[in-house]
Amino acid sequence: MPEYLMAHDLGTTGNKATLYKKDGTLVGSVFAEYDTFYPGYNMVEQDGAQWWESVEKTIKILMKKTGINPENLVSMSFSGQMMGAVAVDRNGNLLRKPIIWADQRSIPQTRKLEDYGMQRVYKIAGTRVSPTFSGEKIAWLKENEPAIYNNTYKFLNAKDYIVMKLTGTFRTDYSDASMTNIFDVNNLSWSKEICDVLKIDMEKLPEIVESTKFAGKIIPEVAKELGLSKNTMIFQGGGDGACASTGAGINSAGEIYAYLGSSSWLSTTSDKPYFDDKMRTFNFCHTVKGLFCPTGTMQAGGASYSWVKNTLCSLEEVNSRDLNLSVFSIMDDMIDSIPVCSDNLLFLPYIMGERSPHWNPNAKGSFIGLKASHNKGHMLRAVLEGVTFNLKIILDILENINEFERIRVIGGGAKGRNWQHILADVFNKEITIPQYLDEATSMGAAIIAGVGAGIISYEEGSKFIKDVKFIQPNFENHKKYMKLYKTFNNAYNALEGIFEELSN
Secondary structure (H helix, E strand, O other): OOOEEEEEEEOOOEEEEEEEEOOOOEEEEEEEEOOOEOOOOOOOEOOHHHHHHHHHHHHHHHHHHHOOOHHHEEEEEEEEOOOOEEEEOOOOOEOOOOEOOOOOOOHHHHHHHHHHHHHHHHHHHOOOOOOOOHHHHHHHHHHHOHHHHHHOOEEEOHHHHHHHHHHOOOEEEHHHHOOOOOEEOOOOEEOHHHHHHHOOOHHHOOEEEOOOOEEEEOOHHHHHHHOOOOOOEEEOOEEHHHHHHHHOOOOOOOOEEEEEOOOEEEEEOEOOOOOOOOOOOEEEEOOOOOOEEEEEEEOOOHHHHHHHHHHHOHHHHHHHHHHOOOHHHHHHHHHOOOOHHHHHOEEEOOEOEEOOOOOEOOOOOEEEOOOOOOOHHHHHHHHHHHHHHHHHHHHHHHOOOOOOOEEEEEOHHHHOHHHHHHHHHHHOOEEEEEOOOOOHHHHHHHHHHHHHHOOOOHHHHHOOOOEEEEEOOOHHHHHHHHHHHHHHHHHHHHHHHHHHHHHO
């Protein structure tokens, strides 16, 4: 009996294909890398042909590895990197390398929106003006590569391009559309007002559908090439942020999760967008139509901890290889003996500038209060505490929507036993850790595939996520942290002018 769901997670470094049973049991996964290109200052591109090759490769390996009958694969859906610009002609041919989310060449186009009114755009799009968004990138193409722009039939995102290759349809979903900066988050439609400011022709934008929209069955010759049944159903899928919410089980209003990866964020669900008066957070559409994801993303969460590992822990890396252990496990051992608040050593985690809450590209990382009595363990713990303090600012903003009793934590950073307790104590919330820490986006895409096919509901999909660890806050530690949290905020405010001087 058909019972398998396949998900593809088209990330920045590669595509991960994952196979699940219809009850959420993980059967297997395969990862294939692709290249990233930097053709000029602030320019970041990838090759859509490599995206497609990675999908072909992972499907074939995964089907062989798991040995399932292709007729038993019910459906397939996708999570994909957001905020890109993929220009295709009427036949679906790529007209140039896709511009991806990290590209920031469109600063002049961004200034047009800033001049028009940052608050006005925020109230329409639910997001701040930024050169990372698709709309500004499309406007850049119109001004700088007019032949490409004029020959473009539709501008897609990464996962939409793969869906088009599989089914021949040119669409996007609400979650990806909502992170273009040219989408009206209030009316769930492309914004003519913002498109007019950027002089974008709206007919070049794809139809917007629900994530669970049936895109079609696989084109027969494509199915044959991939070794799949032509009866396998393809569903549109969602942007990686929205799929992470779905795969973290955050599928109804009032729930929240934290993601601890290279960048880290807190995201909740709401039945309407949340507009912060200081524009510190942003909104995108959930994979469930009618729900929104008010979110705050910091630039260097896990990246700060990776930086301190690479900078200070070369000896521990050697020892970890000798002992066949994770270096992060050895780092946790070093932190065990360090007291709460790291003997008043502060770390500002702005080593890559900052998005939420400060939106300051000139912010800098800093150790503050360093003394001769501090050692490497103090510095490691201070980094975890500093990242958590920054996430606490975002949590405080999101609690204007709802107060939360518990926070589910996903991503690689959630494996750190000390970080789990630091989160609980700083937030003063119960922290829950699910069984599959690194599978939220693929799990979200699989749930979309199952809901679209009608074999599960979103509510049933949420039960796929099983918490296996529960960490309670220590209130005495929380009180200590709140004193240092105030100092953490004061430190950023005091150094903001210094950061500007250093940048200039």
